[in-house]
Amino acid sequence: MPARVLVVDDDPATCAFIKDVLNHSSSMEVLALTDGNAAATVLDKEKFAVIVLDQQMAPPNGADLARHVRKAGINQMTPIIMLSDDQNTRAVSQGFAAGAQFFLYKPVDKMRLMRLIRATHGAIEHERRRFRRVELQTPVRLKFEGSEIDGETIDLSLNGMLVKAAHSCAPDAPVRVSLYVPNDARPINCTGSVVRSLSGNRLGIHLHQLSAVEGGRLQDFLLPMIRKEEKESPDGDLIKT
Numbered sequence: 001m002p003a004r005v006l007v008v009d010d011d012p013a014t015c016a017f018i019k020d021v022l023n024h025s026s027s028m029e030v031l032a033l034t035d036g037n038a039a040a041t042v043l044d045k046e047k048f049a050v051i052v053l054d055q056q057m058a059p060p061n062g063a064d065l066a067r068h069v070r071k072a073g074i075n076q077m078t079p080i081i082m083l084s085d086d087q088n089t090r091a092v093s094q095g096f097a098a099g100a101q102f103f104l105y106k107p108v109d110k111m112r113l114m115r116l117i118r119a120t121h122g123a124i125e126h127e128r129r130r131f132r133r134v135e136l137q138t139p140v141r142l143k144f145e146g147s148e149i150d151g152e153t154i155d156l157s158l159n160g161m162l163v164k165a166a167h168s169c170a171p172d173a174p175v176r177v178s179l180y181v182p183n184d185a186r187p188i189n190c191t192g193s194v195v196r197s198l199s200g201n202r203l204g205i206h207l208h209q210l211s212a213v214e215g216g217r218l219q220d221f222l223l224p225m226i227r228k229e230e231k232e233s234p235d236g237d238l239i240k241t
Helices: 012-025 036-045 062-071 089-098 110-119 121-131 212-232
Strands: 004-008 029-033 050-054 080-084 102-105 139-144 147-156 160-165 174-179 188-198 202-208
Touching: 004 012, 004 036, 012 029, 012 110, 029 036, 036 062, 050 062, 062 080, 062 089, 080 089, 089 102, 102 110, 139 160, 174 202, 188 212
Parallel strands: 004 029, 004 050, 050 080, 080 102
Antiparallel strands: 139 147, 139 174, 147 160, 160 202, 174 188, 188 202
């Protein structure tokens, strides 16, 4: 699956130019939007490898969208490139404060754009690993407000899981997760939220608020399997919880 890039700019010509460059110069799949509100909705539902935002477009502008992304959700750690025609240091500082890691000045230069995309490669690979799913059936206990149910994972990533549960649950419900992995007597405990409720009592759960210790335990367990799958299938699916 090619890495996906979201480009948000209220200038259709800029969107078309960036999309054309990335489509012809890389293996990336580009979604270009000219409406910030539509972009905010997409960012809450779909995972991207890189996000390109126009700082000066009509509200929500690039800084607003960057803050929205960094606050929570599946794109919280995704690299952000901020587009701007304002080279004032204050504008740059505001973009970085909102969550951007890179700046690209307009008019967009093709070579500069490609250098920035290459600069995000390490972060992209990290994100691919965070969202790469591993097929795994292992017990999990889910604690909702006032109820507790047992289930079994269908697949698992560093960021989420698909679970077959005793019964379904409404989307957006907060949940405490106890994941029982093989060869470990203690469960991995964290909090999360239900982001998908599917047929057959299957629940897509986004994990968050893992402590350093619990996050490390999950990483130690999953990374060897992720690396093995990367060798066998470098372009494997990314999880969308």
